[in-house]
Amino acid sequence: MHSRQTGVSALGSLWLQSLRLLLVLSLCQFINSYTEKERARDLMYRYPLIDGHNDLALQLRILHSNRLSQIDLHNVSKVATDISRLKAGHVQTQMFAVYVMCGAQQKDAVRLTLEQIDVVRRMCTEYQDFELVTSTQELKNSEMRQKIACLISIEGGHAIDSSIPTLRMFYLLGVRSMSLTHTCNTPWAESSSTLYNVFQRQNSSLTHFGKAVVEEMNRLGMIVDLSHTSWDTALTVMNHSKAPVIFSHSSSYSVCNHSRNVPDWLLRELKKNGGLIMVNLHSQFITCRNQANISHVADHFDHIKQVIGAESVGIGGDYDGAIGFPEGLEDVSKFPALIQELLKRNWTDDELADVLRRNFLRVFEEVERVRDQLLFNHPSEVQIPLEEVQNSCRLDLRNPYPRGILPDKSSSSTAELKSLSLLIQASIFLTFFF
Numbered sequence: 001m002h003s004r005q006t007g008v009s010a011l012g013s014l015w016l017q018s019l020r021l022l023l024v025l026s027l028c029q030f031i032n033s034y035t036e037k038e039r040a041r042d043l044m045y046r047y048p049l050i051d052g053h054n055d056l057a058l059q060l061r062i063l064h065s066n067r068l069s070q071i072d073l074h075n076v077s078k079v080a081t082d083i084s085r086l087k088a089g090h091v092q093t094q095m096f097a098v099y100v101m102c103g104a105q106q107k108d109a110v111r112l113t114l115e116q117i118d119v120v121r122r123m124c125t126e127y128q129d130f131e132l133v134t135s136t137q138e139l140k141n142s143e144m145r146q147k148i149a150c151l152i153s154i155e156g157g158h159a160i161d162s163s164i165p166t167l168r169m170f171y172l173l174g175v176r177s178m179s180l181t182h183t184c185n186t187p188w189a190e191s192s193s194t195l196y197n198v199f200q201r202q203n204s205s206l207t208h209f210g211k212a213v214v215e216e217m218n219r220l221g222m223i224v225d226l227s228h229t230s231w232d233t234a235l236t237v238m239n240h241s242k243a244p245v246i247f248s249h250s251s252s253y254s255v256c257n258h259s260r261n262v263p264d265w266l267l268r269e270l271k272k273n274g275g276l277i278m279v280n281l282h283s284q285f286i287t288c289r290n291q292a293n294i295s296h297v298a299d300h301f302d303h304i305k306q307v308i309g310a311e312s313v314g315i316g317g318d319y320d321g322a323i324g325f326p327e328g329l330e331d332v333s334k335f336p337a338l339i340q341e342l343l344k345r346n347w348t349d350d351e352l353a354d355v356l357r358r359n360f361l362r363v364f365e366e367v368e369r370v371r372d373q374l375l376f377n378h379p380s381e382v383q384i385p386l387e388e389v390q391n392s393c394r395l396d397l398r399n400p401y402p403r404g405i406l407p408d409k410s411s412s413s414t415a416e417l418k419s420l421s422l423l424i425q426a427s428i429f430l431t432f433f434f
């Protein structure tokens, strides 16, 4: 009985000891995770995020017809982005995509793009929390003023309707980046997608005109974005561009073999170019499935870092541009959880400061430096050959009565012409005054 009692009490003390050990262990784990969480917040406080891609403007069009007066951008339902959540996520600069569907190519893509630029400009000027910026200097100033800086980026080169003057006017409206394609080829650059059966792939995935677009973007100081282009187009652009380029929202093809992602050989070319890949968080590009979690996302970061180093990696969430984000990364307030996971995987503070903002700033500054070097270059006058555009909506600007072709055999036709011109003048007069 005595011995049995001893046995029981020994068992009890063993049990107590293991309980104590368990408590200590879980306390350690608690402190550790608490520390990582705090470390992530602290790091993001010092190096707030520059995110490469956000499609809130598209949702504003779809859900609210761009009527900003109907909503309060501090708190917007049915979307993943609003001011409260951007602040909670330590997002300091947001590249807002102005995107119009490929169906608008050869139709009203330019008007729709203008309307999307308008809604981003309104959003970023009517709310005190936002500030529209167009340079690295303005971006840094807005950080000091504790504003969320908005950068405007065109998504899909069809927005310029194969016109370099149109590209220049978009620059004047504040656009500082353009992805050369979306899911459709343009007459001058090739998409990674075969969704649209337009402008079939030709010998060259970046035409003579496409190269002129890249050169003009270099001259203006507009960042060339290769997310959505084909690998061949991306390679040709990297070879041709005088400034570094970005993939604003693409992930690693080695980790998930989606055509929107970037293979290792192309990552190495990107490294030579001095550019940046901003990892897309959409589940389909992370696991090639609808389910994903933060570990899967971190695998992309680890892989890209291993191939080209942390100095070539950034974050391009793609929130509101796709449906389905990983568990724990559902909206723009969740970025700190990703940084926490990367800390857990032994990414250093220095590497993460690069990922969060310094890499992007370096690339944008280099784009500005190239622009300054090209200061004395003239605006491009390259025009796309009409047969490459194949657009029946384009007005063929020719004199309807060119000299020499004019039926000049009789004076009566000249008289007819004179009366026609009088008629036109009269109708212009009438239009203006009545």
Ligand SMILES: *[C@@H]1O[C@H](CO)[C@@H](O)[C@H](O)[C@H]1NC(C)=O
Pocket (backbone or CB within 6 Å): 075, 076, 077, 084
């Ligand atoms: C946003 O609005 C919803 C109701 O519309 C409310 O439940 C929620 O608490 C609000 N969130 C913030 C951060 O204000």
Ligand SMILES: *[C@@H]1O[C@H](CO)[C@@H](O)[C@H](O)[C@H]1NC(C)=O
Pocket (backbone or CB within 6 Å): 202, 203, 204
């Ligand atoms: C493609 O290449 C062939 C011969 O190499 C040439 O004749 C043709 O004009 C090219 N087409 C285009 C669209 O460049």
Ligand SMILES: *[C@@H]1O[C@H](CO)[C@@H](O)[C@H](O)[C@H]1NC(C)=O
Pocket (backbone or CB within 6 Å): 235, 236, 239
């Ligand atoms: C890159 O450009 C060089 C010349 O600048 C050229 O010789 C080479 O073929 C190009 N490579 C690609 C893949 O375009």
Ligand SMILES: *[C@@H]1O[C@H](CO)[C@@H](O)[C@H](O)[C@H]1NC(C)=O
Pocket (backbone or CB within 6 Å): 257
């Ligand atoms: C992508 O990977 C999956 C398996 O991971 C494979 O079944 C599929 O064939 C691959 N697709 C391509 C285009 O390589």
Ligand SMILES: *[C@@H]1O[C@H](CO)[C@@H](O)[C@H](O)[C@H]1NC(C)=O
Pocket (backbone or CB within 6 Å): 292, 293, 294, 295, 296
């Ligand atoms: C993510 O899912 C994988 C299984 O696919 C699992 O091994 C891993 O622990 C999960 N990570 C998190 C953070 O939940």
Ligand SMILES: [Zn+2]
Pocket (backbone or CB within 6 Å): 155, 227, 228, 249, 321
């Ligand atoms: Zn996209």
